[in-house]
Amino acid sequence: MTPADQDTLARNIAEAVQPMIQEDALPGHESQLEPKPDWAPRYPGSGRLAGKVAIITGADSGIGRAVAALFAREGADIAVAYLCEHDDAAETKRIVEAEGRRAIAISGDLGEKAHCNAVVAQTVNELGRLDILINNAGEQHPDQDIRDISEEQLKRTFQSNIYSMFFMVQAALPHLTAGSTIVNCTSITMYAGEPELLDYSSTKGAITAFTRSLSQNLVDKGIRVNGVAPGPIWTPLNPSGGSSPEKLATFGQKTPMKRPGQPNEVAPAFLFLECEDSSYMAGQVLHPNGGQVVNG
Structure with missing residues (x-):
């Protein structure tokens, strides 16, 4: 991204301070987002992923779409x-x-165990195998006061963000082998x-x-588990109600790079952790976050 492109993006984001749709319609449509996120592999x-099959949750847009595009370019078949x-x-x-x-493409609520079982079953039935699981789907809702977080919202956020990962791993594990x-x-x-x-944030800590913990649980089986911790990335999630208008107006500007990242700047971190380039890494987290130094 050139400096001119960065300036244009910052101006456009600053102008788009009103959410595109209401929070109950999260995560939102990339087709309606302006400016469009950069998903294309560079x-x-x-x-590096020739002959493999990957399930990518939340792959319809944002980071998930960029990961799907990059994995396909590297030879993988994809369940969206x-x-x-x-x-x-x-x-x-x-x-x-x-x-x-x-x-x-498989639609449905990943917070429901039965649907996660169905996603894995359909993937194996139609694509023949399963080698890679990318747990990317999630939701967020801004609240200034902890007392404004309803019991329903709290349960829903945990169900979407962390329960779904447990359910997907439980469903996928019988099909994963050494090297997955x-x-x-x-x-x-x-x-x-x-x-x-x-x-x-609490779900992300979980x-x-x-x-x-899962990494230590599965490493003896030859299955490597790692994570990616993006910073502010321009996807439909924030302008669709995932950020307050005040936060959206300066989205990404507090990073050392003073801009939000693009999905195709995050996808290579997922590729690295999925291919043999990272064969000696397990239980680790990569940080594509615009230069913010964090512990972990």
Whole structure:
């Protein structure tokens, strides 16, 4: 991204201070977002995931779409697991197929165990196997006062963000073998905190602990588990109600790079952790966050 592009993005974000849709329609549609996030892989593929099959949750848009595009370029077939943004999911499926790979799109609530079982079953039935699980889907709701977080919202955020990861791993594990990999998406909010995202940040802390513990649980089976903790990334989640208008007006400007990141600046971290380049890494978290130094 050139300095001119960065300035344009910052101006456009500052102008888009009103959420596109109401919070109850999260995570939102990338097709409606302006400016559009950059999802396209930046380099030719080198076959690092040739012949593998990946489930990517939340792959209809944002980071998930960028990961799907990059994995397809590297040779993987993709199951796109998403909530209800059918237009975005269809576009991600088209992107994967344009890379010459197979793709299926599966909609439904990943916070429900039965649906997670169905996602894995359909993937194995239609794509033949399962080698990679990317737990990326999640939701967030801004609240200035902890007393404003309803019991329903608290349960829903944990169900979407951390219960779904337990359910997906439980469903996937019978199909994973030595050499398989799992990457969970946590967040900089787990390390730095975020005063208006108390429930969301708490789930991300749980995800990091889950990642480290699951890694130790599965490493003897030859299954590597790692995590990625993005900083502020330009996706539909924040302008669709995941951030307050005040936060959205300066989104990403507090990072050392003074801008939000793009999904295709995060996707390579997932690729590194899924391919043999990271064969001696397990239980670790990578931090594509615009230069913010955090412990972990």
